[in-house]
Amino acid sequence: MMNKWLFRIHRWVGAVVGLFFLMWCLSGLVLVYHPFPNVDERDLQARMEPLPDSLPAVDSVAKRLPEGAAAKVRTVTVRRFQGQTLFDFETKDTTYTLCADSAEVRRPVTAETIRNVARRWVDAPIARIDTLHSRDQWIMYSRYLDEMPIAKCYFDDAAGHELYISIRTGEVLQFTDRSSRLWAYVGAIPHKFYLPILRRDNDVWIRSLTTGGVVALIAVLTGIIVGLIMLRRNRKARGKLGSPYKKAWLKAHHVTGLTFGLVLIGFAFSGAMALQRIPEWIIRTHGDYRVSDTKMRGKSLPLSAYTDYRAVRQLHPEVRQIVWNHFRDVPIYDVTTDTASFSLDASTPELHPLQLSPATVEKAISALHKDESFTVSQIDRYEEYYISRWTALPLPAYKVMVDNADRTRYYVDPATGNFRHLNRARMAKKWVFSGLHYFNIRWLVERPTLWTIAIWVACLGGAFVSFSGVWINLKRLRRKSKKRRA
Structure with missing residues (x-):
């Protein structure tokens, strides 16, 4: 009865999820080479306005902050926009933006401003500009909500830039x-369910x-169990191990399902855990699950x-932006x-490239783990928990x-600090998601050719198992339909 x-369960659940699994395997391959489009940091850097030769002392600008605000400033940024040098003084609750010249008033962002910014990015006529008050397909992340409304510029060029x-x-x-949007439609969007109707509510x-x-x-899981049951039955009936099925599609589904079963379990389980923490009843977290940048830097x-x-x-005459940062008692x-982007030690007039000492790091860790012992060492090669397939x-x-x-x-x-x-818990999550889903495993990452072969074989094998299951169910439904008509 249980076997029945x-x-x-495998037949009906597989019929429902087979098409999704097929889509996940194929779109996952696309996603390896074409991630969801995003503005490139290098493009942002190249198009920032350079800082002028004449700059005021930061203290003279800070004096113009509202009373008491100067003592609450966490970060300062100096940049250039619309031909004005601007200082952003960020506190916990707000950001004050002041012009370097006290006689100037910060120019507002107007329709002409939008057009001027757009011209710096694409050398083509602007076909039209729409105003967005809610997310569209390419504004997926929650951080964009604070930026609404957003101007969407369409360009009249062959590449279809937006x-x-x-x-x-x-x-x-x-x-x-146009190219990045096309790849996203067959890659990131179906694979990650990047649909505006779903992304409007993160939960x-x-x-x-x-x-x-x-x-x-x-x-x-039910497919693997059923497949093993059929192997056992065949061995009892015929005295040999092998698939009992004679029909080509059934046999192919059975054999490939068992061959790629563990891979598919890894894909399914890691997909389910992609945005979930490891439950506390499995791995209890005694301290902070995450450590913020503010806690580490002090x-x-x-x-x-x-x-x-x-x-x-x-x-650096080519400087575009300077941000006041720190790491404990080291100004940066x-x-x-x-x-390029880099960090300088701002504690001396020489402005050397930043190089935090082991003592400074020890001071930060001591503040975070007051009663716990620790060791600090320097590594010169990647480790299992310090490696990435995508970023050096x-x-x-x-x-x-x-x-x-x-x-x-x-x-x-x-x-940089x-x-x-x-x-x-986070180390376990590395294996549960990143390791199983993207094969982000040091041994494979350090061998790019083998990683590529592994991910292609896994995705194509999973796609075939899914497709063959869908095809078998379609043929079964066709036979039943014919019988009903007869």
């Missing part, structure tokens, strides 16, 4: 062309992805701790030029191992 129900600009700030938010989107993964997992430093920022302009300038992570880096129940570890880039934080 397993067959039925540019999204915040009407509030004039910032470019998204940039697509609904997460539940949809999780439910799809769970249903797919049920189809695969309280912001007073402006007096920084050497004169105008020395950056003298050292994060510098953006037209071609910086080396050398500091590796911090904390002796606690969470097995906490950090990887800190000494050249950026870091990665992991604990037992």
